[in-house]
Amino acid sequence: MTEAAAPGESGERRVRVVLVDDHRMFRTGVQAEIGETERTGVEVVGEAADVDQAVTVITATRPEVVLLDVHLPGGGGVEVLRRCAPLMAVPEDPVRFLALSVSDAAEDVIGVIRGGARGYVTKTITGTDLVDSIFQVQDGDAVFSPRLAGFVLDAFASTDAPPVDEDLDRLTQREREVLRLIARGYAYKEIAKQLFISVKTVESHVSAVLRKLQLSNRHELTRWATARRLV
Template sequence: MTSAPEPGPGAGPAASGEERRVRVVLVDDHRMFRTGVQAEIGDTERTGVDVVGEAADVDQAVRVVTATRPGVVLLDVHLPVGGGVEVLRRCAPLMADAQQPVRFLALSVSDAAEDVIGVIRGGARGYVTKTITGPELINSIFRVADGDAVFSPRLAGFVLDAFASTDAPPVDEDLDRLTQREREVLRLIARGYAYKEVAKQLFISVKTVESHVSAVLRKLQLSNRHELTRWATARRLV
């Protein structure tokens, strides 16, 4: 289990003198983000990464991954209707294929322990955050394609702690009422982010942030963001 490395100027598939290629599918519900990642890693002659498909939701992801059988899937954790965990569940037979396994690398804005542990339990081989640089991401893709487990710094500790414990995590019924996106908004609001800052972090509109906050307050029976912050702090979500 390794952290995402800090590659030098010659890092990548050409660093070993070998011509390597990894076929990759991008799964993220934000088109602009997919476009940015494609521009960063998709020059196959330079990077060795061949982006063979994209998807914006769970159903589309399963179809594209099944059709293309890539070496690595870059998977956003927070997708409409089920999230990245649902993609992993439905693609489990592809991950288990001994001849041509499809490996998943989570690429998310979230660095929350519950998100990291959820996708790793689902079968992902690694988890990196969207603050990762292009060269680091390319390096991580090749490592995951080789079967390594790769994590952004500090995230590996979440996984080690979770799997070292034989006790099942306690069920928080209040937290379970929230969708993955609502939890993400909750966490950022509790950290003191303004609505505009949350919108920028999550690539959504301010109006959408307001809707999520209203839904969170209603589901948790809280009155304002100050109560929300206390609630999140008490559960160590911030």
């Protein structure tokens, strides 16, 4: 972890970050600690104080990593993750989330990890270690403060492995993304905007999903997805 500053100094590594926290002074402090690109390799490209602001800024800037507080006005970090799910699912350049919170409660940790965050660190972390964690998350690794990893291991170890779903396996990754958004009640135009594709492409994906799952309409599709807890 002592090498965290090296990426910025070498010019070889850069990571674009959005800070999401409802305390302005904390955001300012983090920005001062990690946001000197030439020193750390981290560029802070946006900030947000609530769920709506977060979704807007993340969608507009498409950062590599989002530092996400758990408790936010408008639904909390889990709601940000839910609304940004399509951005996390982009195969070529996904947006990845690292929870950064004062809370070390097991339910908070498990909630955001189930929501799609790649890690969870507490606000007692040093600036050097935070920079190192950001680069690890950018690489797709999971990062936790030492004490918190046990919560996640216990939570997932106590859950039976899900059975293989042959029907779901027939769908491509993009078809699964469209399926989830349809099941959540999104209109075709909204899905097209979220996934950066045309309405016609959305329609093609929906038709393919209905055909592969042998369903007749979006209402049956919604029930199918809900029964499998995909929504």
